[in-house]
Amino acid sequence: MAAGVTRLIAVGVNLDRSSNAVSLGHAYEEVWAGVGHHPLEISEPDLATLSQMAKDEMVVVVGEIGLDFEHVGGPHRDLQIQRLNEMFSLATEHDLPVSIHNRGAAEELLTAISAHHGIRGVMHYFAMDWDWAQRFLEVGFYLSFAGLITRPSRDALREVVKRCPADRILLETDSPYGNSQKRMGVPNRPAYLVDTAELVADLRGITVEQLADQERANAITLFQKMR
Ligand SMILES: [Zn+2]
Numbered sequence: 001m002a003a004g005v006t007r008l009i010a011v012g013v014n015l016d017r018s019s020n021a022v023s024l025g026h027a028y029e030e031v032w033a034g035v036g037h038h039p040l041e042i043s044e045p046d047l048a049t050l051s052q053m054a055k056d057e058m059v060v061v062v063g064e065i066g067l068d069f070e071h072v073g074g075p076h077r078d079l080q081i082q083r084l085n086e087m088f089s090l091a092t093e094h095d096l097p098v099s100i101h102n103r104g105a106a107e108e109l110l111t112a113i114s115a116h117h118g119i120r121g122v123m124h125y126f127a128m129d130w131d132w133a134q135r136f137l138e139v140g141f142y143l144s145f146a147g148l149i150t151r152p153s154r155d156a157l158r159e160v161v162k163r164c165p166a167d168r169i170l171l172e173t174d175s176p177y178g179n180s181q182k183r184m185g186v187p188n189r190p191a192y193l194v195d196t197a198e199l200v201a202d203l204r205g206i207t208v209e210q211l212a213d214q215e216r217a218n219a220i221t222l223f224q225k226m227r
Contacts, residue, residue, distance in 0.1 A: 003191035004212065006030055007219065007226060011064045011099060013038035015046050018053055025058030032226050034061040034099055036087055039068045039080045047086060054094040060223035062091040063099025064124060070104040081108060088116045097121040097222050099144075106132055113139050122222060125174050129156040130163055137168055142222055144170040147180035147188065147196055161203045166214050170222070171196050 010025065011034035012018025018035035025033035035053045037045035053059065065087040067080050074080070091098045098121035102109055106128065113119055122142040126133070133143060143164055149157050161169075172178075173196075175188035180195035194208075201211040220226055 003194050005190045005193050007032070007216070008190050009034055009061060009099075009223065009226070011061070012036055013064055014041045014043055015049060018050065022053055022056050022058055025056070031058075032060045032223065033058045034063040035059055036061075036063045036065040036090075036099070037083055038064050039066050039083065039101060040071055040074045042075065045083055045086060047090065051090060051093065054090060054096060057225065059094075059096065060225045061099050061121070062087055062094070062096050063121075064101050065098055066101030066124075067105035067108055068101060068103040069108075077105075077108075080105075081112065084109075084112055085116070088112065088119050091121070092116070092118060099124045100141075101125070102128075106135075110135055110139065113141070120222070122170055124172060125178060126160065127154075127157060128160070130160050133160045133164065137165065142168045142170050142218065144172045145196060145200060146172050146174045146178040147183075147192070148178060150180040150182070150195060150199055152181070158199075158203055161200055166204075167218060167221075169200070169214070170218055171200065171215055 007030055009032045010021040012021045021033035024031045035050055068074055100123050120140055122144045123136050124144050125146050126143040127148055145161055149161055171193055173188050173190055173193050179188040197208050197211055201208045
């Protein structure tokens with residue numbers, strides 16, 4: 001991996017994509033997998049099959065799961081919350097962390113996390129301010145930053161990048177989405193993580209190499225099976 005990205009997680013949002021992620025995990029040494037049911041996914045979650053998949057040695061996380069209350073026409077909030085709790089149970093059953101998608105549902109997510117003893121994980125594509133960041137940090141979650149931090153309008157998010165404890169930061173692409181400012185309009189890819197890493201390192205006054213070392217340690221701490 002020429003850009004220096006040596007480990008990555010492909011995540012699933014439904015049964016097919018979860019299965020694909022597991023296959024990628026087996027095909028490529030650098031890839032691990034997430035299995036899960038995304039809140040905007042309209043198909044029914046097949047919990048028995050997902051649970052079977054979650055046993056796979058390459059699966060390191062239940063995700064992408066979460067709540068999305070901003071998407072027009074998405075599943076009803078109550079149904080999303082029910083599925084979120086099913087995914088939390090799946091994670092607990094297999095002793096896996098979760099990767100959480102949040103749009104307009106921070107309060108409900110904090111309630112669900114607090115109610116589900118022992119759940120651990122990461123807020124994927126974190127996009128909120130420091131007050132919210134602190135609340136997710138307080139319940140033990142990691143914050144994952146993407147290319148969004150490079151957008152000119154995102155000063156509040158850059159403040160979170162500066163203040164987040166070093167041992168709770170993760171980086172992601174959310175590819176093919178979430179590209180950095182300088183690559184707007186181009187499909188995102190894992191190699192472009194470098195854009196995000198450069199800005200995070202700069203904001204925190206460390207080198208990209210120091211950041212990379214910390215990230216590797218954080219990823220292995222959270223996604224325990226990822227070695
Ligand atoms: Zn998402």
